[in-house]
Amino acid sequence: DVVLTQTPPTLLATIGQSVSISCRSSQSLLHSNGNTYLNWLLQRTGQSPQPLIYLVSKLESGVPNRFSGSGSGTDFTLKISGVEAEDLGVYYCMQFTHYPNTFGAGTKLELK
Amino acid sequence: QVQLKETGPGLVQPTQTLSITCTVSGFSLTSYYMQWVRQTPGKGLEWMGFIRSGGSTEYNSEFKSRLSISRDTSKNQVFLKMNSLKTEDTGVYYCALWELGYWGQGVMVTVSS
Numbered sequence: 001d002v003v004l005t006q007t008p009p010t011l012l013a014t015i016g017q018s019v020s021i022s023c024r025s026s027q028s029l030l031h032s033n034g035n036t037y038l039n040w041l042l043q044r045t046g047q048s049p050q051p052l053i054y055l056v057s058k059l060e061s062g063v064p065n066r067f068s069g070s071g072s073g074t075d076f077t078l079k080i081s082g083v084e085a086e087d088l089g090v091y092y093c094m095q096f097t098h099y100p101n102t103f104g105a106g107t108k109l110e111l112k
Numbered sequence: 113q114v115q116l117k118e119t120g121p122g123l124v125q126p127t128q129t130l131s132i133t134c135t136v137s138g139f140s141l142t143s144y145y146m147q148w149v150r151q152t153p154g155k156g157l158e159w160m161g162f163i164r165s166g167g168s169t170e171y172n173s174e175f176k177s178r179l180s181i182s183r184d185t186s187k188n189q190v191f192l193k194m195n196s197l198k199t200e201d202t203g204v205y206y207c208a209l210w211e212l213g214y215w216g217q218g219v220m221v222t223v224s225s
Contacts, residue, residue: 039210048206049157051213060213092157096210100172101159 002027004093004104012112013083021107023093025074030097037097040069040078043106044089052091053078083109114138116207116216123222124197132219134190134207141165141183144211146190148181151218152203163190197223 003026013019029036038056041049051060053069056076066081080087088111093104120132134146141163148160161171163181171179175194183190190207204218 048215048218050215051210054213094157094159096159099170100174103157103159105156 001100002029002095002098002102004095004102006091006093006104006107008107009105010108010110012110014112015083015085017083018079018081019083019109020080021078021091021093023071023076023078023104025076025095027098028073029076029095030073035097036072037095038069038071038076039094039096040067041092041094042087042089043092047089049092080109085111114209114212114214116209116214118205118207118216118219120205120219120221122220123224125225126197126199126223128197129193129195130197130201130205130221130223132192132205132207132221134192134216136188136190136207136209139209139212141185141188141190144209146181146183147208147210148190148192149206149208149215150201150203151206152200154200160192199223 005024007022029038036056040053042052043049052063057069068079070077090106090108092106115137117135124130145162145164147162151157161181163169169181178195180193202223204220206216206218208215
């Protein structure tokens with residue numbers, strides 16, 4: 001199975017600070033069809049996961065453009081340019097290039 | 113608008129079978145894949161499987177021997193059944209429509225005698 005390793009496990013930030021989360025895959029996530037099926041999700045406390053980014057860098061509808069995704073192959077990054085209070089929660093990367101689809105262990109974003 | 117809602121038993125005894133229904137609206141099950149994902153204290157988020165728009169299924173081998181996913185398109189419902197439950201299966205079970213970016217609210221399932 002593809003293992004997704006997220007770092008850091010916990011991220012302390014102040015409002016307005018820019019932060020980045022890394023997601024490294026044990027295998028390349030480039031599919032034979034040319035797409036890279038790497039998504040990012042946010043799970044706020046007590047809520048279900050909310051999709052933020054798909055195909056590495058495309059924002060889901062309604063997601064603020066302070067969120068951005070980048071990367072290729074096995075290394076991916078989620079960046080938040082100016083954290084806001086509503087951004088607090090646990091961020092997950094997930095892949096569905098390879099079966100079984102897998103998730104990272106999560107990065108918890110908290111206020112400093 | 114798109115909505116997904118899981119309903120299930122809440123409490124299931126070990127060795128018994130779990131049955132969860134995902135009722136959807138705002139789209140057609142014959143047009144999209146429906147996913148099942150669970151979140152447990154021990155393993156975090158785990159993909160369980162999906163049912164394709166055409167009705168065929170794909171399962172995570174972790175669950176394959178005891179998991180079944182089906183649907184009733186006339187009722188806009190997708191079903192998850194998993195047998196031989198263990199205490200480690202305690203967690204929140206979600207249905208999700210990844211292609212459009214929607215997840216259900218989840219249903220908490222506790223496996224305990």
